[in-house]
Amino acid sequence: MDVERQMQNQESQNHSKTGKPQLVVISAPSGAGKTTICKILAERNPDFRISISATTRPPRKTETDGVDYFFISEEEFLKRVEAGEFLEYENVHGHYYGTLRKNVESLLKQGFTVLFDIDVNGAIKIKKQFPEAILIFIRPPSLEELKKRLRERQTEDPQEIERRLQRLPEEYAKAVLFDYDIVNDDLMATVAQIEDIIRTHQRKEQDHVSN
Numbered sequence: 001m002d003v004e005r006q007m008q009n010q011e012s013q014n015h016s017k018t019g020k021p022q023l024v025v026i027s028a029p030s031g032a033g034k035t036t037i038c039k040i041l042a043e044r045n046p047d048f049r050i051s052i053s054a055t056t057r058p059p060r061k062t063e064t065d066g067v068d069y070f071f072i073s074e075e076e077f078l079k080r081v082e083a084g085e086f087l088e089y090e091n092v093h094g095h096y097y098g099t100l101r102k103n104v105e106s107l108l109k110q111g112f113t114v115l116f117d118i119d120v121n122g123a124i125k126i127k128k129q130f131p132e133a134i135l136i137f138i139r140p141p142s143l144e145e146l147k148k149r150l151r152e153r154q155t156e157d158p159q160e161i162e163r164r165l166q167r168l169p170e171e172y173a174k175a176v177l178f179d180y181d182i183v184n185d186d187l188m189a190t191v192a193q194i195e196d197i198i199r200t201h202q203r204k205e206q207d208h209v210s211n
């Protein structure tokens with residue numbers, strides 16, 4: 001199925017909306033837990049949708065095209081860059097990843113809160129375009145725990161894990177630009193904390209409109 005058809009599938013599912021749609025960007029070092037957190041947030045909150053990125057990275061065994069990512073060739077990715085289809089894109093760990101403008105605009109228009117699981121540089125680019133976006137940086141409880149999560153995920157070999165860990169200093173340095181900085185120790189406590197942040201922003205905007 002092509003990217004456009006898959007985007008329509010994501011949009012047409014039923015939902016109910018409970019507040020002003022927000023843009024919520026969740027960034028973290030690889031293995032800290034952001035993908036797991038975003039999936040649980042979207043499962044528990046019918047008014048939340050994850051922005052599905054396009055990537056040139058090959059799919060992992062557990063991943064589905066059009067659900068986890070739109071897996072496309074480098075040629076197609078660069079064509080879409082030329083056509084201005086990305087809100088932002090980055091080369092992360094040696095592969096291209098990008099947020100599709102049309103996808104995000106359509107979800108917002110339908111009233112969904114959009115969750116972005118993207119890298120720190122992508123997060124900063126989103127904030128420049130949407131100053132109201134909520135930027136949340138997720139940390140692992142320790143470096144040892146991060147390594148353990150990466151090993152136990154069993155999706156990258158030791159060399160690729162090392163490559164991902166080399167990006168840590170750049171990622172931690174940019175955490176200061178985020179609105180929130182959270183340690184993902186207990187998974188469900190982290191999810192609840194993020195839900196609380198989003199609902200608080202929604203309430204504040206609601207109060208602002210009614211005053």
Ligand code: ADP
Pocket residue numbers: 028029030031032033034035036037149150152153184185186187188
């Ligand atoms: P990321 O998307 O940040 O690279 P993942 O969501 O893939 O990270 O999580 C990496 C691994 O850590 C996964 O196997 C996930 O199940 C696990 N994990 C995520 N959060 C926690 C947590 N709070 N405690 C223990 N394991 C976790």
Ligand code: 5GP
Pocket residue numbers: 027028029030053054057088089090092093097098099117118119120121122123
């Ligand atoms: P992974 O290969 O582990 O799925 O993702 C690698 C990194 O790329 C993660 O930090 C992830 O958040 C980031 N990423 C995924 N999609 C995008 C995107 O559309 N834009 C940017 N800038 N980063 C992305």
